[in-house]
């Protein structure tokens with residue numbers, strides 16, 4: 001039974017359609033932010049043709065609901081993507097019941113301590129990044145993509161990807177393109193799940209043929225690299241061939257080696273395959289996008305680059321950075337945090353919103369059962385000086401790139417919240433955040449130590465992003481040059497390490 005409490009405020013609803021016609025087709029977070037101002041509320045309710053949507057726009061509501069109440073940790077059913085295209089294997093999309101096992105596997109492999117195991121991989125990927133930038137300075141976004149892919153493929157499967165046209169990366173890119181093409185809401189079956197059951201030959205059932213074709217790609221993406229790991233794993237101890245098996249240490253090889261062998265106890269082989277298959281999809285584009293944001297930030301605030309370089313030079317002198325230097329460089333740490341805040345990887349938690357299966361009450365409002373719950377990170381974490389609740393107070397002058405906001409007299413400023421909310425909330429918080437943070441840190445500090453980034457002559461970047469699964473900086477012009485001959489020598493020498 002429904003309580004009699006009112007729904008949270010929101011724009012007026014039409015009969016049947018509700019707010020369907022109000023829904024923005026792009027830059028949704030801007031519209032949500034406007035509504036938050038208009039209705040002076042950091043919790044909004046929308047009804048899109050019968051589906052209840054709750055938008056949260058402050059840290060306070062996001063924490064109260066998503067952190068403190070377990071019932072908000074589910075994901076919505078996605079008939080097209082999950083049921084027809086077969087993406088229900090993915091941790092980010094899996095519903096509450098399957099979540100715990102996946103999260104356990106992720107946590108074991110990539111928690112604060114275990115993620116450090118992959119630092120040698122991150123170091124070697126950052127060295128390759130420097131060499132690629134040195135030799136082909138114009139393709140920086142491609143190099144970032146390569147670095148992120150190299151780290152993730154190595155962490156997930158121990159696979160060392162090819163310098164270009166890697167078949168596994170191509171498969172993953174193709175699979176992600178199908179996800180973008182099927183973003184929830186684009187197909188009618190998402191509104192009317194019963195359509196899943198219409199026969200393939202039925203007029204108008206073209207979406208089923210598409211889904212079938214796309215399903216094969218998603219399957220290949222997770223099957224192919226996993227099969228390689230299995231091939232390379234030592235099978236049985238063999239006195240004649242003690243070195244049989246060439247698998248590099250990775251999440252998959254180590255989880256497989258700990259299987260109980262009966263196939264009856266969790267995790268089963270298929271769980272390991274699913275989690276490894278999630279890693280690339282969830283982890284490659286996000287890191288690529290933020291590294292692009294870092295370059296844009298250096299164009300927007302050359303002073304920040306100078307300060308970071310002065311700090312790096314004073315700490316590491318004439319070598320390349322390593323993780324042991326991390327604690328001695330508070331300005332660089334602040335610069336990385338500010339990149340996370342200023343960047344716009346996922347300004348709203350779409351395409352992975354939270355879902356509330358049962359009715360709830362909050363601040364005297366009724367939150368209907370079956371609500372899709374979205375946090376407007378754009379507002380909470382990132383910007384909008386005019387928001388009533390939090391943004392202005394949390395990060396003043398939010399559009400400027402200012403690492404100093406995280407520092408107090410040169411030391412980390414505890415009073416300013418870490419922009420960790422960029423990684424989501426509660427039991428669904430990004431389990432790759434430690435790996436992501438260290439990949440970002442080592443790439444950024446290595447570039448700052450060796451290169452000078454500046455605007456291309458006569459060009460002012462637009463600082464625009466394009467829509468996709470995550471936001472990606474649109475192509476922009478820049479200049480990047482080695483800081484010295486010594487930097488060139490250091491970079492070239494990494495080829496022989």
Ligand code: HEM
Nearest residue numbers: 091092282283286287345422423424425428429430432436
């Ligand atoms: C800087 C890079 C990254 C950012 C900004 C980011 C951000 C996010 C966000 C906002 C969510 C949604 C959380 C929620 O629903 O409350 C998420 C979920 C997730 N992320 Fe990340 N992420 C990053 C990198 C990574 C990496 C490197 C991996 C894997 C190695 C990863 C794996 C995941 C997974 C599996 C989920 C789904 C968790 C679940 O549904 O339980 N992410 N991430």
